[in-house]
Each structure stands twice: as C-alpha cells, then as structure tokens.
Amino acid sequence: MQAAGVSGFRQPVLISWFTVAMHHRVTRDFDIYPRIVRARSAATVAIRPLFDHCRWNADHLYEVTIFPAENAVGQVHWGNAPPILCAPTDGVLRIAYHFDSEQEYIVRVRASGDEPRQALEFRLYALEADLFARRPYKGDTHLHSCRSDGRESPAYVAAACRRIGLDFMAITDHRLYAPSLEAARAFSGLALDLRIYPGEEVHPPDNRVHIVNFGGRFSISELFETPEYRAGVAAIEARLTDFPAGVDRYPYASCVWCFDQIRQAGGLGIFCHPYWFYEHRYDLPQTLCTLLFERQPYDALELIGGYQWYESESNSLQVARYCEERAHGRRIPIVGASDAHGCDTGELFGWFYTIVFAPTPELPDLIAGIKELYSVAVEARPGEVVRVYGPFRLVKYAHFLIREVLPLHDELCFEEGRVMLAYLAGEEGAAETLRSMAGRTARLYEHLWQR
Numbered sequence: 001m002q003a004a005g006v007s008g009f010r011q012p013v014l015i016s017w018f019t020v021a022m023h024h025r026v027t028r029d030f031d032i033y034p035r036i037v038r039a040r041s042a043a044t045v046a047i048r049p050l051f052d053h054c055r056w057n058a059d060h061l062y063e064v065t066i067f068p069a070e071n072a073v074g075q076v077h078w079g080n081a082p083p084i085l086c087a088p089t090d091g092v093l094r095i096a097y098h099f100d101s102e103q104e105y106i107v108r109v110r111a112s113g114d115e116p117r118q119a120l121e122f123r124l125y126a127l128e129a130d131l132f133a134r135r136p137y138k139g140d141t142h143l144h145s146c147r148s149d150g151r152e153s154p155a156y157v158a159a160a161c162r163r164i165g166l167d168f169m170a171i172t173d174h175r176l177y178a179p180s181l182e183a184a185r186a187f188s189g190l191a192l193d194l195r196i197y198p199g200e201e202v203h204p205p206d207n208r209v210h211i212v213n214f215g216g217r218f219s220i221s222e223l224f225e226t227p228e229y230r231a232g233v234a235a236i237e238a239r240l241t242d243f244p245a246g247v248d249r250y251p252y253a254s255c256v257w258c259f260d261q262i263r264q265a266g267g268l269g270i271f272c273h274p275y276w277f278y279e280h281r282y283d284l285p286q287t288l289c290t291l292l293f294e295r296q297p298y299d300a301l302e303l304i305g306g307y308q309w310y311e312s313e314s315n316s317l318q319v320a321r322y323c324e325e326r327a328h329g330r331r332i333p334i335v336g337a338s339d340a341h342g343c344d345t346g347e348l349f350g351w352f353y354t355i356v357f358a359p360t361p362e363l364p365d366l367i368a369g370i371k372e373l374y375s376v377a378v379e380a381r382p383g384e385v386v387r388v389y390g391p392f393r394l395v396k397y398a399h400f401l402i403r404e405v406l407p408l409h410d411e412l413c414f415e416e417g418r419v420m421l422a423y424l425a426g427e428e429g430a431a432e433t434l435r436s437m438a439g440r441t442a443r444l445y446e447h448l449w450q451r
C-alpha cells in the first residue's frame with residue numbers, strides 16, 4: 001500500500017521504530033536481579049555493571065524512578081512518581097521497593113542532574129504467587145523428521161530446537177512413534193537441558209482429524225491394527241446420544257477413542273490445525289470441527305499451527321474461533337506449534353511455539369500446566385512483530401518475558417544446541433562441553449527470580 005503524500009517518497013513509519021525499540025530492551029551492560037518479583041511484597045533489586053564503560057560513580061547519588069505500568073496504590077495522576085535516591089555500594093546499585101500488584105514496572109536510573117536521555121531504563125515484573133512459582137518453558141509439540149516427510153534426522157531436529165531456544169520438544173512424525181524415541185536415544189547418557197519427549201502425529205483410519213500424541217508412553221498409531229480399535233470406537237458410537245444431524249458418528253467416536261488412549265498413555269492429546277485449507281476445501285468437515293469444539297474430547301487445541309505465509313488465514317480463524325468459544329465459557333487449553341518439516345529450509349521452524357508456565361519442565365508438570373490454562377501460543381515469524389495468544393494475563397506477562405528475559409535464555413540455548421549438533425557430527429570433546437553447560441538455563445532463572 002502506498003503512503004499518502006509525495007509519490008515514491010516513503011513516509012517514516014513511527015510504529016516500526018517503536019516496535020524495534022521495544023524488542024531490544026535487554027540491557028547487556030548490567031546484571032540486574034531479580035527481574036521477576038513477588039507482587040504485594042518488597043524486593044531489593046541489584047544493578048551490577050558488567051563492563052568497564054558502565055561502572056557507577058562511587059561519589060554520585062542516583063535518582064531511581066519506578067513507574068508501575070498499570071497503576072500504583074493511591075496514584076491518581078501519571079508522571080509524579082517521586083525518585084528514590086541511591087548510592088552504589090561495592091560497585092552495585094541496590095533499590096528497595098514495594099511492588100503493590102501484579103504488573104510490569106519500568107525502572108529509570110539517572111545520575112542527579114543528568115539529561116533523561118542518559119538514563120538507564122529496564123523493566124521488572126511482579127507476579128501473584130501462582131504464577132511466581134512457575135517458570136516459563138518454551139517448546140514445540142509438533143515437528144517432523146526424515147523418518148516421515150521431514151528433512152533431517154530426529155536427533156538433528158532436537159538439537160536444532162535447542163539452538164532456537166526451546167526447553168522441550170517432541171518429534172511427531174506421521175503414524176510413527178519410534179522417531180521420537182530415536183531423538184532421545186541419540187543423546188542418552190549426556191547431560192542435556194533440552195527435554196526430548198515421545199510423540200507422534202496420529203491419523204486414525206477413515207478419519208480426517210489430525211491428532212498429536214504429545215508425551216504418551218505408547219503409540220496410538222500402532223493400536224489401529226488391533227481389533228480393540230474398531231470395537232472400542234463401536235462402543236463409543238453406541239453411547240453417543242443427542243448426536244447432531246449432518247455429522248458422521250464414526251470419525252467423532254474415533255477421535256474420542258484416540259484422545260482417551262493418549263490420556264491413558266500419560267500424554268496430551270492435541271487437536272491439530274482445525275482450519276487447514278487443503279486443495280479446494282477445509283481438510284476437516286466443519287460440522288465435525290464444530291462438534292469437537294463443543295464437546296472437547298481433546299486435551300489441548302493447536303491454537304497457532306504451522307502454516308505457511310499463504311495459509312495465515314487458517315491461524316487467524318483458529319484464534320477467532322478460540323476467542324468465541326472462550327466467550328461462551330469454555331476452558332480451552334492451548335499450544336502453539338511449528339509443524340516444521342525441516343529446520344534449515346527457512347520455513348515454519350521456530351515461527352510458532354508454546355510457552356508453558358510450570359514448576360518444572362518435566363512432562364507431568366508441562367501437561368498439567370497446559371491443562372490448567374497456564375500456556376500461551378506464540379507467533380514469531382522472521383521480520384515480523386511477535387504475537388502472543390492465550391489468556392490475557394499470560395499474554396501480557398509473556399510479552400515482557402520475550403522482550404526482557406528470554407533473549408538471555410535463548411543465547412544459552414543457542415550455544416548448547418550448537419554443541420549438540422557438533423556432538424552428532426562426531427566432534428571430539430562435545431560431550432564434555434555439554435556436561436560443562438548443564439543446568440545453565442535453570443541457574444539463569446534462579447538468578448532472575450526473587451529468592
């Protein structure tokens with residue numbers, strides 16, 4: 001679209017400058033801790049210069065102003081927060097403050113009398129106890145390897161996932177469970193912080209619904225050959241009452257059976273890409289899609305799925321549907337997934353992922369976190385602004401994390417992922433290097449969260 005004004009002259013686009021600024025707020029000159037604090041309590045935040053060029057002047061007093069982004073108790077007008085005067089001790093500036101409520105806080109530090117542009121600015125987030133006790137774990141619940149129609153080996157995909165900052169993942173090849181185990185086995189005996197979980201993409205016979213079995217202890221695909229499958233589905237069909245006209249009973253009953261089996265396997269049953277448009281129609285009959293939304297036999301919805309650029313409409317429809325169903329009072333656990341069929345093709349891989357807020361990255365905690373609505377789906381396509389979808393409270397917090405905290409986490413992951421790839425390529429010493437890196441992301445979180 002052409003900007004108004006002189007033809008051929010590009011108007012400066014202020015919004016994109018603003019967006020860039022917002023996405024480069026990680027302060028690399030200082031170690032600032034904690035960054036995540038408890039709401040309705042006091043915390044002391046330390047600002048420790050890391051380099052020679054940013055040391056505090058020991059004789060100076062610094063003015064620290066803290067702006068609660070939403071509101072402060074008793075504060076009616078903006079812009080009148082009184083500065084706190086601080087002097088560095090042992091080269092570290094420490095600020096004691098009472099964080100009234102759950103929200104983002106903007107902290108501005110400047111030497112008394114300095115121009116505002118010389119200020120250091122960074123952000124903190126205060127959380128209520130439920131969210132404070134959880135840590136953010138990034139993951140992808142839907143990925144393919146060359147064992148089905150993807151490009152690279154399962155182990156390569158796992159290492160590449162760490163390289164882009166993920167804490168957990170599963171290979172979910174079409175109708176195949178073994179590749180997910182192969183990915184984990186390739187690194188067995190090593191000290192790894194990436195959690196590699198079992199999984200598969202399930203395609204029940206004569207049923208167009210795609211289902212991901214994330215984390216289940218056994219394969220669902222392998223059960224389709226057994227007589228239990230048809231018998232189990234027939235029993236479910238017989239129990240279906242109040243069934244709407246215009247929907248086939250079998251595919252719906254087949255979905256119910258699959259999701260039940262996944263739960264029995266201790267996995268998370270994910271309803272995949274409901275608005276995938278394939279050839280001349282939605283791949284899934286929309287009467288069946290509606291029934292799945294209404295009766296919710298699944299554990300989680302793939303809210304943001306791995307669609308190509310030209311398929312973006314499908315994600316838009318999924319978000320619209322989710323919002324509408326939520327407005328009807330339905331609880332809908334969600335994930336975001338790349339459905340990537342290659343890590344180095346420049347397509348899908350890393351574009352979409354999930355952040356789960358859970359006490360640990362262990363599978364039962366992640367699954368419980370998703371089911372209890374403590375997850376968001378993230379869209380982070382290259383060159384685009386990051387968009388987060390899910391419950392409002394979590395979306396707001398996730399934006400803070402993506403701007404301020406996760407870049408530090410992702411850098412550590414990148415280094416580990418690179419060494420994991422070197423290990424697969426047979427590089428000498430890679431296993432030892434991985435051992436020396438173990439536990440770094442957990443220690444970063446320990447450091448950044450208030451004690």
Ligand SMILES: [Zn+2]
Pocket residue numbers: 201210272273
């Ligand atoms: Zn699929």
Ligand SMILES: [Zn+2]
Pocket residue numbers: 142144201339
């Ligand atoms: Zn897939």
